Each structure stands twice: as C-alpha cells, then as structure tokens.
Amino acid sequence: MGFNKDFYWGGSVSSFQTEGAWDEGGKGLSIYDVRPTNPNFSDWKVAIDAYHRYPEDIALMKEMGFNFYRFSICWSRIIPNGDDDINEEGVAFYNRLIDQLLEAGIEPMITLVHFDMPYHLVKEYNGFASRKVVDLFERYARVCMERFGDRVKHWMSFNEQNLFSQSLRYSNAEDIPEGEDPIKFLYQVNHHVFIAHCKAVKALRELVPDAQFCGMVAYGLTYPDSAEPKANMIAQLTNDYFNNFYVDVFTKGKYPQYMINYLTAHDWMPKFDKEDDTLLSYTVDYMAFSYYTSAVVTTAEYEGRFLGDVIAEAHRKNEFLDGTEWGWQIDPIGIRRIARDIYYRSNKPVFVLENGIAHRESLNENLTVEDDYRIDYHREHIKQLKAAVEVDGVECLGYVTWGPIDIPSSQCEIAKRYGFVFVNRDEKDLKDLSRHKKKSFYWVKKAFESNGEDLD
Ligand code: BG6
Numbered sequence: 001m002g003f004n005k006d007f008y009w010g011g012s013v014s015s016f017q018t019e020g021a022w023d024e025g026g027k028g029l030s031i032y033d034v035r036p037t038n039p040n041f042s043d044w045k046v047a048i049d050a051y052h053r054y055p056e057d058i059a060l061m062k063e064m065g066f067n068f069y070r071f072s073i074c075w076s077r078i079i080p081n082g083d084d085d086i087n088e089e090g091v092a093f094y095n096r097l098i099d100q101l102l103e104a105g106i107e108p109m110i111t112l113v114h115f116d117m118p119y120h121l122v123k124e125y126n127g128f129a130s131r132k133v134v135d136l137f138e139r140y141a142r143v144c145m146e147r148f149g150d151r152v153k154h155w156m157s158f159n160e161q162n163l164f165s166q167s168l169r170y171s172n173a174e175d176i177p178e179g180e181d182p183i184k185f186l187y188q189v190n191h192h193v194f195i196a197h198c199k200a201v202k203a204l205r206e207l208v209p210d211a212q213f214c215g216m217v218a219y220g221l222t223y224p225d226s227a228e229p230k231a232n233m234i235a236q237l238t239n240d241y242f243n244n245f246y247v248d249v250f251t252k253g254k255y256p257q258y259m260i261n262y263l264t265a266h267d268w269m270p271k272f273d274k275e276d277d278t279l280l281s282y283t284v285d286y287m288a289f290s291y292y293t294s295a296v297v298t299t300a301e302y303e304g305r306f307l308g309d310v311i312a313e314a315h316r317k318n319e320f321l322d323g324t325e326w327g328w329q330i331d332p333i334g335i336r337r338i339a340r341d342i343y344y345r346s347n348k349p350v351f352v353l354e355n356g357i358a359h360r361e362s363l364n365e366n367l368t369v370e371d372d373y374r375i376d377y378h379r380e381h382i383k384q385l386k387a388a389v390e391v392d393g394v395e396c397l398g399y400v401t402w403g404p405i406d407i408p409s410s411q412c413e414i415a416k417r418y419g420f421v422f423v424n425r426d427e428k429d430l431k432d433l434s435r436h437k438k439k440s441f442y443w444v445k446k447a448f449e450s451n452g453e454d455l456d
Contacts, residue, residue, distance in 0.1 A: 042427045048407055058104050079118065129173035155214070162217040171189045243341075244345065254277070288352075291338055293323075357418065379447070423435055
C-alpha cells in the first residue's frame with residue numbers, strides 16, 4: 001500500500017518566475033519583458049536569478065529529497081524572435097541545467113510554454129490568433145526535442161491549457177479584430193492552441209519515442225452552495241466546459257459532443273483546417289493537473305451565456321473552509337476528488353504538477369521562517385492523495401509542489417511566497433537574493449524521502 005516506489009516528489013516552476021537574466025545569453029524580448037506589472041509589485045528582470053544560481057537551487061532540491069523538477073523553457077532564449085535562428089547560448093544554458101539535475105538524481109520535465117512567448121510573435125502575429133504561430137511553435141518544440149530529448153523524458157506543451165478558454169492573455173492574442181465576436185475569437189484561438197499541442201505530441205512520437213507527453217489543466221473544482229438545482233447545474237457545467245473538455249480532447253482525441261453542441265448553439269464553434277481532425281487524434285500518455293483551491297457557486301442564469309461570465313457572477317466564498325490572505329481557500333479533499341474524476345474519466349494515470357500555499361513571510365532572528373501552516377497544507381493534501389491511490393485505486397505518478405524555492409507570483413508579487421526555501425528579496429529591493437531554509441524544508445525532506453510515509 002502507499003505510493004509506488006518510483007513515485008515522483010518534487011517542484012515545478014516557470015522560466016519567467018525564476019530565471020531573471022532578461023537580457024543575457026542572447027535571449028530575445030519575451031512578452032513578459034514588455035507587459036507592465038502592477039506598480040506595487042516587482043518586474044521580471046531578475047526574478048530569483050536562477051539563470052545564475054541554479055546550481056545552488058539544485059543542491060537544495062536534492063537535499064529536500066526531490067527526484068523530479070518541472071521547469072519551462074523560455075521560448076525567446078531558444079529562438080529569440082520566434083521566427084529567426086536558434087540561439088546556441090540559450091540551448092547551452094538548458095543543457096547545463098538538465099545535466100546538473102540528472103547528476104543530482106532529479107528527473108527533469110520540460111514545459112514548452114508557461115504563458116510566455118517571444119514579444120515579436122505577439123506584435124507581428126497576435127500570438128496564437130495566427131496559424132503561423134502554431135507552425136512556429138511546432139518548430140520551437142522540435143528544436144527542444146532534438147536538443148534535449150536524449151535526456152528529458154517528460155514533456156508538456158502548455159501550462160494549464162484550460163485557462164486559454166477563459167482569457168486571451170494566456171495565448172497572447174489580446175488584439176480582437178474589429179467586428180469579431182470576442183467569445184468566438186477566444187474559442188478559435190483556443191483551438192489553435194489545441195492544434196499546436198497536438199503537433200508537439202506528434203513531434204515527440206517521431207523524435208523521442210521513449211518519452212512521455214502529458215496534457216495539463218488547472219482543475220476548477222466547483223461545488224454548489226446548496227441543493228438548489230441551478231447552482232448544481234453551474235457547478236456541473238464548469239466541470240464540463242472548463243475541465244472535462246480538455247481532459248476529453250487530450251485523452252480521447254476529439255472534441256466531445258457536449259462541447260460541440262454548446263459551441264455550435266452559440267455560433268462559437270471554431271473553424272477546423274483539413275488536417276485538424278487527424279492532429280487531434282494524437283493523445284497524451286497521462287493527465288497532469290494543478291490544484292490550490294476549490295470554488296463555490298450559487299444560483300444564477302446560465303442558459304445562453306458564456307460560462308466565464310456566469311462563474312464570475314455566481315462565485316461565492318466557501319463558509320466551511322479557511323483561506324489565505326489572497327482568498328484561496330484550503331480544501332485538501334479536493335485533490336482526491338480531482339484525481340478520481342480525471343482518472344475514472346480518462347483511464348490515464350494522473351500527476352499532480354502544482355500544489356502549494358502562499359504566505360507573506362520574513363526571516364526571523366534565526367534567519368528562518370516557522371511556516372507550520374505550509375507543513376499542514378502539504379501534509380493534508382498528501383494524505384488525501386494517498387487515499388485516492390489506496391482507497392480509490394487511482395494510478396498517480398507523483399506529487400510536485402509549486403515554487404519550492406520562493407519565486408514571484410504569476411502577478412510578479414514576491415510577497416506571495418510558496419517555497420520551502422526563503423529567497424531574500426522584496427518587491428523593489430533585490431537585497432542579496434540569498435536562500436534560507438524554512439521549517440517546512442526539513443518536513444518536506446522527511447516526507448519525500450520516506451515516500452510519503454512519514455508525514456508527522
Ligand atoms: C499556476 C501557474 O496557475 O499558479 C503559476 O502555473 C502560478 O505560474 C501558480 O504562479 C500560483 O499562482 P499565483 O498567482 O499565486 O502565483
């Protein structure tokens with residue numbers, strides 16, 4: 001019983017939230033170098049300087065008992081403008097990172113796109129609004145597979161791909177052509193991203209047949225706030241249109257009928273090119289998900305409306321759960337629900353690729369942080385995941401935490417810390433960026449090295 005002996009334990013990050021070195025090593029401008037951040041927060045220029053400090057960070061992860069690390073490649077480090085030559089210095093950086101991870105006994109996983117892309121592709125083509133960018137993405141994916149596939153056996157195309165149906169920001173296609181229905185446009189762009197993903201799966205099958213490709217969703221686990229049927233229906237529709245649509249395309253190789261009906265009824269069905277049905281049939285090896293919090297909806301009108309608008313109106317706080325300062329409510333049972341739902345639906349192994357809790361923190365006089373709340377959070381989530389495996393029979397590949405060494409949040413707020421290691425910097429003052437082990441560091445080491453047995 002318990003987790004398999006080859007279960008993965010580790011951490012997940014993105015390039016823009018870790019690397020810094022925004023204008024070094026032949027890197028081109030990324031959308032993140034250009035898009036303004038909240039003036040009270042930081043910018044992406046230095047992040048935690050992992051571009052230079054990765055050996056120290058790998059040593060810390062090794063000490064914590066990690067055997068898995070998911071990072072994203074910065075597209076503009078490999079192909080600076082997205083449609084020009086390969087930047088060998090960028091390739092060399094990721095080669096060094098991969099080699100050092102493997103030397104430390106840590107299996108690397110590559111995310112090809114974690115929300116970023118070369119700025120030139122945004123300006124010139126409006127991101128994934130253009131099929132040309134789909135082809136440029138395929139070229140980029142193939143370069144990465146050719147250069148890193150001999151050592152990297154876990155691959156993902158797009159981080160949290162289901163977010164792409166909620167906002168154009170993720171596909172960097174925010175320029176909606178005049179006269180175009182914004183939701184129809186959103187689903188067309190979303191379709192291009194599906195096709196880009198499938199082209200990458202096809203490329204991996206050809207170039208690195210012994211590697212595995214996954215689909216990933218930010219699973220929106222949604223409860224109704226009562227037995228009121230409309231609230232229950234909204235929760236169900238969220239599950240269908242936001243989560244299952246993606247799980248179904250990734251694992252069954254075509255748009256599910258309920259989604260075709262929803263999109264067609266509103267005239268939002270995207271235009272398919274001739275090759276698209278065949279491309280969609282390239283399915284994944286396993287399903288990954290991120291999970292931090294669950295949501296609650298109350299009753300609202302939903303017929304004939306865009307689900308995103310319905311959820312925004314119907315969203316409520318869960319009165320049974322505590323939450324963080326940012327309003328993310330803590331629901332460990334949710335992780336078990338999701339693991340079951342995805343596994344039973346897709347019949348593919350599941351993989352938790354992001355989980356964690358953010359807190360505002362500072363170093364105490366002993367140069368550490370007593371983050372018992374973080375230990376509690378991970379303990380309870382691991383326990384529930386174990387129940388999914390032991391009681392429910394879910395096949396689960398691993399439990400991977402978000403931002404194990406403090407990084408700025410997705411909004412560039414360094415105060416929103418997730419790590420087991422404190423990084424000494426503020427929003428505006430970079431200080432010395434030194435790394436300090438928090439109390440949770442030692443707990444994680446025990447939990448991971450005992451394969452999830454010692455959770456005290
Ligand atoms: C995930 C993203 O949605 O959540 C990460 O993949 C992000 O990029 C993480 O950092 C946590 O969200 P936030 O906004 O607290 O950083």
